[in-house]
Amino acid sequence: MTWTSTMSSGYSSLEEDSEEFFFTARTSFFKKPQARSKPERDAGKEREPPKVFTQEELRQKIKAYNSSVTDRLKMSLNLNEVYTGFIKVQMDLQRPITIRARSAQGSQVYNNSNETAFYLPKNTSNTLHISSSNTVKDVIEALLKKFTVIDNPAKFALFKQFLVGDQVYSSKLSDGEHPLYLRLLAGPSMDALSFVLREYETGEVLWEAFSLPELQNFLRILDKEEEEQFKLLRRCYVTYKAKLEAALKATGKPD
Template identity: 60%
Template structure:
């Protein structure tokens, strides 16, 4: 009996989170949602999953870290970092340090917008009034800002550059960075200073880059859109629906022609 019990124990696996027990060979086929000490199903979270959880938490700690670092940096520290930044920079986007300790420079922001934006008259394409557009995803824009500009001001400046009429609160600025051969994306607080983050990280966009996205609230806040915006969305959806219907019709017409040709080749009807 003792031997059979010992053998049974070696063939069982028990989750450290919820104490669920199953056969060892069934371990990979069991999906549990129990969490304990940074693990799921008894397995330690990999760095990407753990960072994803951390990124979904409040970014207040990041703001506090930035404020603490900014406080401890002296004017001489800033001067040295600006010089080091300009030395490492491989383009003409250098930083300029003013006598009052404030510095100016350039940041590049990648656009990753999934929904259309409303453009004022005289904007993209020279449209009049307001019109909805899909901005090309992945395009990069350069902004000249100062060390005092916050994330919210950067978002507003970027929207003004494209004459976007949408509420800036619909958008968020994210930082993308690498850690241990993994790429992570983290939402920035509106009080953070992008140029300071750029200065500390250095000029390489592989180390740090900025991405403009929609606010990730889990669902679309339709109440935040105006009636003209919603009407533009409907027109875009109607056009996409018609294009999709035409594409499907062409594809099935092509299939029908091939089938009819095959039937004629074999002497069948048609």
């Protein structure tokens, strides 16, 4: 089964190998947090224990789910009462990720040996084919593998989001929860439930959690940005100086 990728979406399976692919990303190390179209609220930590369905109940629920699907990404029930289906995960990462470097013509990357640190583009998402037995931890590890990310999976967390009116509610999922079960209960609507991969902590950066190669990559990015900012400031200064001198000459005043 293949995995197709664009700047906004992709497809992969936890059960089958696929071609690895990564994106060339923006190089701003001091990236501003992405603006969210609607405010988010924490949905709270209360979680109902998963309900155990009989095979007939599962069959009926999956049938009802498939009848509402509009993108052909339906669920299937196996004889052992394990069902398979699809979830879409948005990659909402605010910090650089580290991948095993591959040659990419026209891309601007910062290498340390065979590793590359860069930002994942906005609106990057991936559609995973998973089973009801796959956990949140499995999904995180699969996403990192498909993007050839070598960062520690413990740095990331999977969040669930749902929309109530104009308010977006968000809650971090525990590693042992089953995303496909949540998808089945919520139905195929992305307003009712969506999944987002984020850093485990979005506040202050814990630099001690990064490896030495990662930190060296960050320093290279900072050096490059410092050089680019200096060039930009110098160009602005030269342009302003030329305009000021021209204005002084036009008024007949001495320099």
